[in-house]
Amino acid sequence: MPGVVGPLKRQLRSAVSDATLAASVHNSQPWHFTMIAQGVAVRVDPTLRPRIIDRQGRWLLQSLGAAIANLELGMRVRTGRTTRTQVFPDLDPHEAGAASGATATLTGAVVAVVEIADDARGDPLDDRLHTAILERRTSRGPLYGDLEAAAWDTVMAAASAAGDGWHIRALRPDPAQTAALVDLTRAVEARWRDDVAYLAEVQRWTKPDGGRGIPPTLIGPGDPSGNVPRREFAVSPTSPRRAPAPSGDTAAPSTDVFEVSPRLLVLAGAPDGPTTWVRAGAAMQRAMLAATAEEARVGFLGQVVEDDEARARAGDLLSLRDEALLQVLRLGAVDPTRHPRRSPRRPLREVLG
Template identity: 30%
Template sequence: MGTGFTVAQLRAAATDAVRAPSLHNTQPWRFRLHDGGIELSVDPARRLPATDPSGWAARVACGAALFNLRLSLAVAGTPATVRLRPYPTEPDVLARLVPDLPRRPSPAERSRYAAIPRRFSNRAPFWPDPVPADARWRLGEAARAEQCWLELVIGVSAVNAFAEIARSAHRVLERDPAYRAERAAWVRAEPSPDGVPTRAGGPQAEPQDLLPARGFGGLDRAPGRDFEPEPLVAVVGSAGNTVVDQVLAGQALQRVLLAATDSGLAVSLLSQPIEVPGAREALRLSLGRYGTPQMVMRIGYGQPGVPTPRRSVDEVLDLAATRT
């Protein structure tokens, strides 16, 4: 075992970690070095009280950042052993990473790592090209590697049933003025290090759309650029719904997203059916799965999307708390 990570290693790994997705691009994470270990905490100041009152979305986002953190360290030849929820008296600290035996990264790790800067949500319509079976298999394997499951919603009737659950959840959320105001507060018409830029918000919703879209102020779509009539929908789920389960689901989500990016696929996230408890249970029952759905994705092929900005790594490091 190594003696501990350095500030330079923390900074390098956190630079990759912050490329993870988060609801409304809130980036709800903080990193510190404590007794030679890198610690990841959820940032309570960046929670979404109306949209995410339980903190589920923030913890899933931190789990995704944790996967990038692990991958960055592994590719640098300094892999880590991870302990989740290391301190019972500090519930905001979600993970502690300490050095494992040094080793060379595998080709698969290098490929996943190369996908980090190319991964971002694509809210535009996708092309009609089907996702081949081998790519679908890779996505399922990625979730299983992180102790989670991935279920594909396949077939017209199954997709239509899911779409009804998603639209119903969307209607419930849209009836809440606090939810609408919170979303609007994170839309960015001007350059900003966080939030969702209008240029990345996707086209405005139209009545014929099968799946709901959040109103991020996107542009009107071009003629003939409707969304795909039978999208490939994938659900990532975990065995339970504890804090640890949610962090595991975030790691699985990011591993799936990087596998999709490495396969040339475009992905957008649909969390409305997860945010409404009744819709989440209806989704679980429709899938016939034990456990808890944690995120829904629309997957396909499309034009390159628009990356969302990130805060500088210095804004998410707690170096004052660092002890080496």
């Protein structure tokens, strides 16, 4: 950690620790942090990451963006100063494989540098979002209660103001758009379940190893009604494909009552390329933190983004013109006694250095 000494070093280290609590695809935590003179550089971790669901690196870079959002909050709250974030333009779509559809490598690439600026920080939302970092978790169970209007406003504002000039649009689909998006998601999810490479990848990431992956105990049964086509993690290439909902599309019989129609938050932005994906990840993380601060929970319904055709159709039905669909989240209030347990994390010594 050249050039970083004393209290600043401790503050930056704590901020990196905040960053490691961010959401990441399949809990892959594909990040590596290096301290620099007045801040932290964020790189793509050179080890394993999910590739089948993420050929282009969208989810990889959204995971990095989520960590960057936590890092910014941690640095601001811990130093009392504002931050300046530079996302590197050499993450161009060709490098990431977006244009060719090839599997992105991006290994070791510096994605961003977050530095402490001179001004005293002033955004009161920072404190609320920072406090929520420890509490936030991905929900995969029912999210049946709606948020108050003011809570929605906070979530939308937090997502839309994801740092200096990071303009990602958060929108709430109307009921007809929601129904159509859920149908599209259900179709993508059904296709995935016939894909042996996908099933093998899911199986690998649900066997936690070295602080990565999703423990099966955190997955829980799906929605027996089939109304919420969340990602099914309890399938494997060797076990027979489960019968589709409503006859019981779950790892174990479920008595859970899922919401009839999920309450969706959609993120959209342009251009549809790596820098935007990093920014979308920051917006996603901030939306999740704001929801947590408002005592609501967030789950993912982003399968539609993983399929080129479905993503384009979803963009049409949401009337996105020059913007791409970037992420779909579902929000709701839940029984507080059902707060999910925390997923594991890699040790700080492995990701900082």
